[in-house]
Amino acid sequence: xxxxxxETILLxxxxxxxxxxxxxxxxxxxxxxxxxxxxxxxxPIALLAALVIPELVTPNGTIVIIHNPFLWAGLLTFLFxxxxxxxxxxxxxxxxxxxxxDKLLL
Amino acid sequence: MNGEIPLEGSRGFTYGLRQSLxxxxxxxxVAVTFGLLATQFGLTYWEAGLMSFFVYAGAxxxxxxxxxxxxxxxxxxxxxxxxxxIRHLLMSLSVVPYFxxxxxxxxxxxxxxxxxxxxxxxxxVLKDVAGEENRRRVMLGINLGAxxxxxxxxxxxxxxxxxxxxxxxxxxxxxxxLFIILTTMSLSKKNYLTYLLxxxxxxxxxxxxxxxxxxxLSVALAAGIGAxxxxxxxx
Numbered sequence: 001x002x003x004x005x006x007e008t009i010l011l012x013x014x015x016x017x018x019x020x021x022x023x024x025x026x027x028x029x030x031x032x033x034x035x036x037x038x039x040x041x042x043x044p045i046a047l048l049a050a051l052v053i054p055e056l057v058t059p060n061g062t063i064v065i066i067h068n069p070f071l072w073a074g075l076l077t078f079l080f081x082x083x084x085x086x087x088x089x090x091x092x093x094x095x096x097x098x099x100x101x102d103k104l105l106l
Numbered sequence: 107m108n109g110e111i112p113l114e115g116s117r118g119f120t121y122g123l124r125q126s127l128x129x130x131x132x133x134x135x136v137a138v139t140f141g142l143l144a145t146q147f148g149l150t151y152w153e154a155g156l157m158s159f160f161v162y163a164g165a166x167x168x169x170x171x172x173x174x175x176x177x178x179x180x181x182x183x184x185x186x187x188x189x190x191x192i193r194h195l196l197m198s199l200s201v202v203p204y205f206x207x208x209x210x211x212x213x214x215x216x217x218x219x220x221x222x223x224x225x226x227x228x229x230x231v232l233k234d235v236a237g238e239e240n241r242r243r244v245m246l247g248i249n250l251g252a253x254x255x256x257x258x259x260x261x262x263x264x265x266x267x268x269x270x271x272x273x274x275x276x277x278x279x280x281x282x283x284l285f286i287i288l289t290t291m292s293l294s295k296k297n298y299l300t301y302l303l304x305x306x307x308x309x310x311x312x313x314x315x316x317x318x319x320x321x322x323l324s325v326a327l328a329a330g331i332g333a334x335x336x337x338x339x340x341x
Contacts, residue, residue, distance in 0.1 A: 004179075004180060005149070008183050011180055011187070012157070012160075012184060012187045014184075015187050015191060016166065017217070019191050019192055019195045020194045020198050020217040020218065020220045021198070021218075022195065022198070023195060023198035024202055024213035024214075025210075025213055027199060034337065038337065039330060042333055043189055043190070043193065043329045044292065045292055045293065045300055046301065046324070046329045046332070047325045048285055048288055048289045049308060050304050050305070050307075052285045052286060053308055053309060054305075054312040058312060074282060074286060077287075078286055078289075081286060081287045088135045090287035093283070094276075094280065094284075098278070098279035098283075099276035102275050
């Protein structure tokens with residue numbers, strides 16, 4: 001295993017386990033309120049946007065609309081999962097549609 | 107030890123293990139997908155297993171293999187993992203009151219298995235279990251069941267990826283599909299403006315700034331503005 005992967009796994013473990021264990025070590029049990037709570041609650045959805053949307057709109061570093069299988073496969077997967085909220089089926093659908101559009105559009 | 111006494115208050119480890127079955131079934135396909143993708147992205151099956159064993163946090167593991175593939179540094183991936191997983195702090199804070207008499211080993215052990223799914227199940231189950239001793243054992247059972255599933259099925263997925271090296275262009279869209287599904291499952295009236303803001307900021311920053319910094323910048327800004335806005339609205 002490469003040092004880079006080892007270091008990655010180590011850092012990921014430290015920050016993830018840290019977030020899990022700190023309240024057990026430090027608190028008798030009270031809740032975070034106000035701005036901090038809202039911020040932490042909003043992070044996952046903001047992250048999903050930041051992970052997905054740029055990949056769909058700018059797959060090669062510039063904005064592409066028509067000849068862009070990522071964008072169209074993404075939109076179709078959005079629609080599909082809105083009606084079929086199943087993790088496994090959604091992944092199968094997304095991969096298949098992308099594969100088809102990739103053949104058609106390039 | 108206490109599973110033999112058929113009383114209401116005697117729920118223990120095996121009870122927790124049985125309760126974890128829904129999560130065990132739910133984790134299996136996702137973990138297989140992770141193992142399979144990890145091998146497609148250049149990890150070995152046991153490296154994928156190692157990541158599942160130690161990190162044990164679904165979304166961030168998928169993000170990590172994608173970032174590794176794109177050549178991101180460990181520090182960059184660590185920071186991204188931190189922002190993805192900081193929410194565990196909230197979940198942990200909210201189960202801690204069930205264990206006011208806990209010892210250090212119990213604290214270390216119970217914290218290990220806290221995920222979105224085990225948190226939801228534990229919160230539901232624990233409030234009906236009398237006695238802190240019993241609650242610890244129930245939570246340990248729930249956590250261990252879920253954890254074993256995640257670990258074992260990651261290895262299985264990795265082995266499938268190793269023995270059946272499939273060439274299929276659709277794989278490069280698997281992660282995006284997964285994230286899109288998670289998005290449609292979590293978008294609501296209360297957070298869609300933050301989502302839109304993060305999307306626009308991420309596109310702009312990605313075009314302007316080289317590297318992966320745009321992820322952290324856009325997420326921190328959008329969540330910050332979103333939280334500030336909620337506070338201003340007084341909700």
